[in-house]
Amino acid sequence: MADPLLSLSGVxxxxxxxxxxEDVGFDLPRGGRLGLIGPNGAGKTTVFNLISGVYPIDAGExxxxxxxxxxxxxxxxxxxGLARSFQNIRLMPHLSAVENVMLGQHARASSLGALxxxxxxxxxxxxxxxxxxxxxEAGLDIHPGAVVANLPYGIRKKIEVVRALAxxxxxxxxxxxxxxxxxxxxxxxxxxxxxxxxxxxxxxVVEHDMGFVNEVCDRVVVLNFGRRIFExxxxxxxxxxxxxxxxxxxxxxxxx
Numbered sequence: 001m002a003d004p005l006l007s008l009s010g011v012x013x014x015x016x017x018x019x020x021x022e023d024v025g026f027d028l029p030r031g032g033r034l035g036l037i038g039p040n041g042a043g044k045t046t047v048f049n050l051i052s053g054v055y056p057i058d059a060g061e062x063x064x065x066x067x068x069x070x071x072x073x074x075x076x077x078x079x080x081g082l083a084r085s086f087q088n089i090r091l092m093p094h095l096s097a098v099e100n101v102m103l104g105q106h107a108r109a110s111s112l113g114a115l116x117x118x119x120x121x122x123x124x125x126x127x128x129x130x131x132x133x134x135x136x137e138a139g140l141d142i143h144p145g146a147v148v149a150n151l152p153y154g155i156r157k158k159i160e161v162v163r164a165l166a167x168x169x170x171x172x173x174x175x176x177x178x179x180x181x182x183x184x185x186x187x188x189x190x191x192x193x194x195x196x197x198x199x200x201x202x203x204x205v206v207e208h209d210m211g212f213v214n215e216v217c218d219r220v221v222v223l224n225f226g227r228r229i230f231e232x233x234x235x236x237x238x239x240x241x242x243x244x245x246x247x248x249x250x251x252x253x254x255x256x
Contacts, residue, residue: 091148097148170201174203
């Protein structure tokens with residue numbers, strides 16, 4: 001593998017006396033689409049939080065584009081090229097869809113004046129046009145000015161993905177992006193994410209829907225009790241006895 005864009009080595013995290021992530025490591029190449037999977041409580045979202053800086057790591061190293069980032073603040077990590085969505089929606093419900101997407105553009109601001117520009121007072125300014133285009137490319141058939149609080153859950157989930165994308169990240173981290181979506185919305189989101197990857201954005205995805213993972217990701221890392229137990233293709237994971245026992249179980253036998 002060429003030099004990875006994102007690399008974790010020996011990453012560990014404990015809360016009190018409970019170790020929730022232990023000696024986890026993996027490499028994510030540029031343009032890769034990696035799924036982070038495992039049973040509930042396996043440590044997937046904790047790994048996301050360690051990468052994005054929500055929690056500090058206790059041991060190990062996280063490198064982005066060859067640069068250690070474990071000592072950077074969450075905001076500095078966004079500016080370095082990380083953006084993420086959350087398992088629970090964190091949009092501003094009183095703002096419109098396009099205004100929420102424009103909030104994601106602030107990571108690209110290089111000065112106070114640039115920071116104020118995206119919200120600005122220019123209804124058809126460049127930032128707003130770009131945000132509206134992102135919503136359209138995501139297949140969201142809504143009015144950009146629609147207030148988020150009045151939109152269905154599945155639509156709000158997709159808006160959060162688009163908001164993260166508005167930061168133009170090197171690595172887009174998505175925590176259960178398909179949760180709450182109906183089958184048609186799930187297919188459309190998978191198509192959209194593959195297009196994002198094809199355009200050069202690297203994807204790291206936590207997801208329980210194995211069909212969605214199969215459509216979006218080219219490799220998976222499987223966690224169980226905070227440790228990595230497999231890395232490879234989803235087909236390889238399905239053939240691995242330890243993975244079947246820990247997570248996929250009868251689902252693998254049925255799908256094989």
